[in-house]
Amino acid sequence: LSDRLTTVFSSLRSKGRLSEADINATAREIRVALLEADVALPVVKDFIAQIKERAAGAEVSQALNPAQQVVKIVNEELINILGGETRRIRFAKTPPTVLMLAGLQGAGKTTLAGKLARWLKSEGHAPLLVAADLQRPNAVQQLQVVGERAGVPVFAPEPGSGVGDPVNVARRSIEQAKHAQHDIVIIDTAGRLGVDAEMMQQAIDIRDAVTPDDILFVVDAMVGQDAVNTAQAFMEGVGFDGVVLTKLDGDARGGAALSVRHVTGRPIMFASMGEKLEDFSVFHPDRMAGRILDMGDILTLIEQAEQAFDAQQAEEMTQKVLKGENFTLEDFLEQMMMIRKLGPIGNLLGMMPGMGQVRDQVSQIDDKDLDRVAAIIRSMTPGERANPKIINGSRRARIAKGSGVTVGEVNSLVTRFFDAQKMMRQMTAGMPGMPGMPGRR
Template identity: 45%
Template sequence: MFDTLTDRLTQSLRNVTGTGQLNEDNIKDTLREVRMALLEADVALPVTREFIEKVKAEALGQEVLKQLSPGQAFVKIVYDQLTEMMGEANQSLNLSAKPPVVILLAGLQGAGKTTTAGKLAKFLKDRQKKKVVTVSADVYRPAAIEQLRSVSNDVGVDFIPSSSDENPIDIAMRAIEQAKIKFADVLIVDTAGRLHIDESMMDEIKALTAAINPTETLFVVDSMTGQDAANTAKAFNDALPLTGVILTKTDGDARGGAALSVRAITGKPIKFLGMGEKLDALEPFHPERIAQRILGMGDVLSLVEEVERKIDREKAEKMAKKLQKGGAFNLEDMLTQFEQMKNMGGMAGFLDKLPGMSGSGIQQALEQAKPEKEVGKMEAIIRSMTIKERRNPDIINPSRKRRIAAGCGMEIQDVNRLLKQHSQMAKMMRKFSSPGGIAKMMRGMKELQGGGGGGLGPLFGGGAEGADGGQGRMPGNMPLPPGFGKKR
């Protein structure tokens, strides 16, 4: 998401770095580029126009801080305005009401409401520790009720049955009573969608909303529809007391115009982003973090939270202790690392949150390299080995290599390549576990990224500063203003 916008904006903002002072002449061309970047990202024209005017007024009207260069100040202004446009800070669901808290999902057909209902149920169950039940009031779409039943079973929450010959209001009222009996904390109501906004659809959902008075009425919209997403959200907001928006399919949206337009047009906060097909691919929307990603600064806070949530801590600590005691990094450890990376959403999901690693260029390079496919091959080779071979790679002689290759349908060259990569990883792990290992790794990363630190400092503490305490940098060696990468 935002790959194209990131590429254009970071390129445009380089034009003002290193200038002696900000004035109308030297920011005019940059603002024109920023305007074109936003419009190409399918941001609504009124939103783009207002954004440009605010940036221009801030850039020309403020006294530039002494410790910042004018270029840094301009980047800070753009960052602040992007954050403000998207809503300043994350607005969480109101779960403090008398249980069961009723959450109503509304939207057009095909936006992904039913799948989102399952994702939201899993999010509330796993991260908020709530007892969740679901019900489908979609009596029109074939198999809609069965789909929600299946999704609910997959995420491990109770499903309240309904049938297509019932009235949606009767379904919802009965579901509220059953949720009380089950002592549920939250009831998620999935509603019927249409292929377009029509009067009968709006009348039905208005009546349903009035009857059950939900605590949260969330509009679910496909982000890939761009400006139409914002316009449709406005139409629903005019008809319903919306409390927030969930953007779906954002993993397939390289432009990101919907995320930048919805809040400004509707005045309602974006509360969640659907980031993929898996049922755990729902993330809270943090405007300040999204602004950092748009400007190529990464999203380290989300990455840290994801690591905390998805990495098997017991396995990680066990391996760390082994390495600290001088133990060898073997092929079983390598297999564990592959599994942990898959839990993180693969290489693409990991790199997308690292500073300087977003943008279409990185994504295209990843697509060409096909890292997930290569990892799959290496996993197959390791699984073809005996336990003894995995724990003692040095014993793998030519005859063992032939047997391993035959067992997984690979060539001996593939086995050799794996063993070479394992040897390189083992060396890196030894450096990491030795005194001063983190500093050595940081120096290596800085060398790989051209010596600027790449803004990787937040991974090891120190906000957006480099490993040596210096100023972190954006892609293209552009410095970041102090304070970026820290929690707001």
């Protein structure tokens, strides 16, 4: 069996490319992860196709197994797509810069207006909030509360002036901004629960009246699959330049981010994650990619493995393990050192062949102990390290003295080593095949 595995490994290596079977197997997992993250199905299909294409051209990595490598490509590609063309607000050459918020009712526009205003103010701007949502009875008042909290004035139709016309309010707000020297105008607009022609027309009329520098489409990350249809409707209707994802403090996996980005081609600019005005940040593609894949841990592990993993060293170790021969105390020490280099992450060890066995031993040893273990092994002669069976009582006493530990500690180390060796033999004998042996080609 081990011969066969060796053949599989070497054939993979000689090909130098990820195999289609490897890619397909991992792509299936990715597909499920994306669907579970509420990425819209057509988007998933496109994305997977894109990944397969890229993975097919990828060189086989020395440090990662094929599945890990595909996951890594997926992560990179996700970050690429989510973050491509990340950009800040487009400021007007002649102030005021006009920002218009569009989106369904409840998406978080009014809340976002306050967050943007507060943030821009902290960046040294003098924003003006504009209440152009005259649809809902309390909308103006809600914006006024938000504005007060942000310390930013709100432009609204005068009380008693009857129901204002939102287009007119928006238009007049620009005059007011120029007059009062506001360099940024943030226009909060009305939404409906669903996409609706009248609402869209109103947004278009406001747009045409004030020609915004940026229209931001605000979308609730919790809506999941629906995000695609809503985004498309707004894209075709009023159009927009950037996207803001809200309610990211909820348990949404963030598939909406990928869907909206993919379908509209517009960058995601900001993230809103709470009801408080400070729960707001520029959008971080890498965090979102991790959230969508829900593989943050795996990805961290992969990164660390890549950094700390000496591919050559591991290769030699693997060959030894595969041959099931001569696992020496030297190897034991080497593996423990490698484990230490990787840090206190037990899971990572599953990535490396044979390491699982050593991990169980090492998990009982803390960092300080590891130094003692190393000292013990270094106090042995090369012959003893290569063939620990010869370590009898008098040798143990000598080793203990040489390394400054008790004979009991030497005994315990030798016992642990034999346990690891035994487990390793068992593993080599009963190796079930690739799944349990994820490490190497």
